[in-house]
Amino acid sequence: MSWKRDGFESHEGKVGVLLADGSEPGPVYFDLGSSSHFHESTDWWAYDGTFRRPTATSMRGRCACGWRGERTFPIDWRQAERDGLDAYDTSGPELDWEAHMDEVAARAVPLPEDVAGLLRQLRERLDELVDDTPLTVLKVAGELEEITAFFGPLATRLLTRAQEIPLSRVAEVLGMTEQAAGSRLRHYEHMDF
Structure with missing residues (x-):
């Protein structure tokens, strides 16, 4: 299970685990048959020690950006087995990730309120139209793609010409x-407008 926040989809959060020595284990692999492909997982429940997998002793929040929560929460594997993995309390790591996302949101450039309002209205209106008139929604999507195809590359070119801003700051x-x-910038750099 992962956590996402609207507008910040690349900052996917999950429960991370630590071993008894404080290290973060790599993915575990599952042999699902006789093929050469092995399924891998970093889900917290996979580190329960069965089938010679590592045994996690604690959990913490983690994010796709590399952030790791400072607070750790012990894992009681007997309780997890008794209550079921879906019922096991992972709220501590999730709350820490939410606090991390609050910090990410505070550093991000806010949309001008009028633009945010227009986007909100557009989303609501498209939601009303999509079931009854999907062709209209496709027409609107095409118009939005044209707008993006013009302004995305223009903004990217102005950004790269004006100054050298490190990717971390972008x-x-x-x-x-x-x-x-980086993927977004490369995408817009190669679009024609």
Whole structure:
């Protein structure tokens, strides 16, 4: 299970685990048959010690951007087995990730209120139209793509010409991970407008 916040999708949060020595284990692998492909997982419940997998002793919040929660929460595997993994309390790590996301949101450039209002109205109106007139919604989507295809590359070119801003700063201001910010910039750099 992962956590996401609207507008900050690349900052996917999850429960991370620590071993008894304080280290963070790598992914665990599951052999699902006789093929050469092995499924891998970093889900907290996979570190229960069965089938010679590592045994996690505590959990903490983690984010795709590399952030790790400072607070740790012990894992009681007997209780997790008794109550069921879905019922096990992972609220501590999630609350820490939410606090991290509050900090990410505070550093991100806010949308001007009039633009945010227009986008909100557009989303609501499209939600009303999509079931009854999907062709209209496709027409609107095309118009939005044209707007994006013009302004995305223009803003990217102005940004790169005006000054050399480190990718870490671009990611911070856009409220995304460096990987997602780099991908967005490359995408717009190669669009024609």
